[in-house]
Amino acid sequence: MGKIWKFGDDVDTDQIIATQYLLLPGVDDMKGHTFEGLRPEFAGGFAPGDIIVAGKNFGCGSSREQAPRVIKALGAAAVIAPTFARIFYRNSINIGLPVVMSAEASAAAVEGEPIEVDLEQGTITTAGSSFAFPRYPDHVLDIVRAGGLIEHLLATG
Amino acid sequence: MKGPIALGMTITEKLLARAAGVPHARPGEILTVDVSWCMTNDATTHISIDMFNARLKERGIHAPERTVFVIDHNVPSESPTTTATQNKMRAFAREHGIPLHDGEGVCHQLILEEYAKPGDVVFGADSHTLTAGAVGAFAAGVGSTDFVAAMVTGQTWVMVPPTIRIDVEGTLPEGVFAKDVVLHMIGDLGADGATYKAIEWGGPGVQALNTEQRATLVNMGVEAGAKSSVVEPDEETLRYLREKRGADVDTGELLASDPDCVYERRLTYDLSTLEPVVAYPHNVDNIAPVTAYEGTAVTTGFVGSCNSGRIEDLRIAAGVLRGRKVLPEVKLIVAPASKSVYMQALKEGLMDVFLESGAMVVNSNCSVCFGNQGAIGEGDVLISTGTRNFPGRSGSQKGEIFLASPATVAATCVGGYITDPREFV
Numbered sequence: 001m002g003k004i005w006k007f008g009d010d011v012d013t014d015q016i017i018a019t020q021y022l023l024l025p026g027v028d029d030m031k032g033h034t035f036e037g038l039r040p041e042f043a044g045g046f047a048p049g050d051i052i053v054a055g056k057n058f059g060c061g062s063s064r065e066q067a068p069r070v071i072k073a074l075g076a077a078a079v080i081a082p083t084f085a086r087i088f089y090r091n092s093i094n095i096g097l098p099v100v101m102s103a104e105a106s107a108a109a110v111e112g113e114p115i116e117v118d119l120e121q122g123t124i125t126t127a128g129s130s131f132a133f134p135r136y137p138d139h140v141l142d143i144v145r146a147g148g149l150i151e152h153l154l155a156t157g
Numbered sequence: 158m159k160g161p162i163a164l165g166m167t168i169t170e171k172l173l174a175r176a177a178g179v180p181h182a183r184p185g186e187i188l189t190v191d192v193s194w195c196m197t198n199d200a201t202t203h204i205s206i207d208m209f210n211a212r213l214k215e216r217g218i219h220a221p222e223r224t225v226f227v228i229d230h231n232v233p234s235e236s237p238t239t240t241a242t243q244n245k246m247r248a249f250a251r252e253h254g255i256p257l258h259d260g261e262g263v264c265h266q267l268i269l270e271e272y273a274k275p276g277d278v279v280f281g282a283d284s285h286t287l288t289a290g291a292v293g294a295f296a297a298g299v300g301s302t303d304f305v306a307a308m309v310t311g312q313t314w315v316m317v318p319p320t321i322r323i324d325v326e327g328t329l330p331e332g333v334f335a336k337d338v339v340l341h342m343i344g345d346l347g348a349d350g351a352t353y354k355a356i357e358w359g360g361p362g363v364q365a366l367n368t369e370q371r372a373t374l375v376n377m378g379v380e381a382g383a384k385s386s387v388v389e390p391d392e393e394t395l396r397y398l399r400e401k402r403g404a405d406v407d408t409g410e411l412l413a414s415d416p417d418c419v420y421e422r423r424l425t426y427d428l429s430t431l432e433p434v435v436a437y438p439h440n441v442d443n444i445a446p447v448t449a450y451e452g453t454a455v456t457t458g459f460v461g462s463c464n465s466g467r468i469e470d471l472r473i474a475a476g477v478l479r480g481r482k483v484l485p486e487v488k489l490i491v492a493p494a495s496k497s498v499y500m501q502a503l504k505e506g507l508m509d510v511f512l513e514s515g516a517m518v519v520n521s522n523c524s525v526c527f528g529n530q531g532a533i534g535e536g537d538v539l540i541s542t543g544t545r546n547f548p549g550r551s552g553s554q555k556g557e558i559f560l561a562s563p564a565t566v567a568a569t570c571v572g573g574y575i576t577d578p579r580e581f582v
Contacts, residue, residue: 025242026207066204085349
């Protein structure tokens, strides 16, 4: 069970982590600047287990993998949106950050309210309702089950 | 014959089938493909190197000579921290025998000039990697983890995308350029109108464009969410490759879409009906005619980027600026997309035009489009040939960015307010 942090449509990866932090040595050096321009209180207030619920086309723009990495480093249990930009979506799967597509849950979610995502059952529970989301394609599921692309690569040779 | 097997393939489906070693590829199928080139730049490579060193060192690199490292985002370095990050990349390239381009230009321009050929599959750790589609390659942007996996195995997985075909007819009117065409397209498709899809540009209007103009068209496909964007290679492609790489260049395989292939959607543009446009703040799909914003005051201009920093673009901007001055209150920054573009511009006297007009010419790098040079401040208004106008993309979150053609940018910097370039050509 985590708290909902809501965002609008078309949030781009420049908003998630700005250009001037990309070449810092590691993700732990960057994570304090997550959503800095859009929501300056985010990095300080986001607790492990909290969930980002956004509008359509989340993570569009630059391919910077730092974007899903800082969100993961802050302890997000998942990111929920009606749709994701493809590079952000693929990067998230590759690093083991759950990304879930649900237009219904995105519409129902209320800022600050509790939410729970059950990846095995494929359900999101919030605001007294439960929403089903489609399972990943088999190939993607294999990567998720392995814990990310590098783990999958090492396991499959 | 009836049924799906008899249907033809799009060029994108053919490129992926060829790279996967299978006879057919259909949208939705997941294929494992051989990667011709994998490219990465200084904005993210340190993350890939850390992953490789921690977990994959013993696996080694599949083909160092088919891996390309480019330092283009923060070059020359602005801080010791950045230099340390780039030094890690330089040392890794040296240790593993990976070609390194250090300050020689924007990665996508270098891939176009030196590496990608028709029939290739290019994966790059940068969203504008699809630029290589201008020479008939399948090219897609990925993140650091996908990059490192492709570097180690020489392969990656890809879901075959459905194709949006854009048929282009007619010729561009005076004062309207390839940048205006691609902005029109993004406005029509929307920021996610091509997500997970391939874009294919074709028709007589595209056949008449040179490879540089085609690169401007394909490069910004990602701004509509596209996985890849491609132009069918032709005689012009061969001319470009021979000009850049010599007469005996390997010209690869010139694939084309079958007449009976299946497109998910078709759009048609008659170039002769288009007008100069801008993408207004703060989304790339906010498209309006330049005339709608005419008179808006600007403080900064930029001509450059992987979208519009080629010789063609510099000629357009210089054409407007010849014999004119940039308004003293406006800073115009010009960044040629590569060293070879820079040298060609010198030869043609374009640099004289820029410098005499009052513009600043900087080295070949991502520059203002990435926000590492000429950062705008609060209240500044930038007009740019770059790729994105998101808040903070080129400096302050409280500045504004308009995207436009090199002619519109140059004309605007002369008067200090957004100006229809047709008055100048």
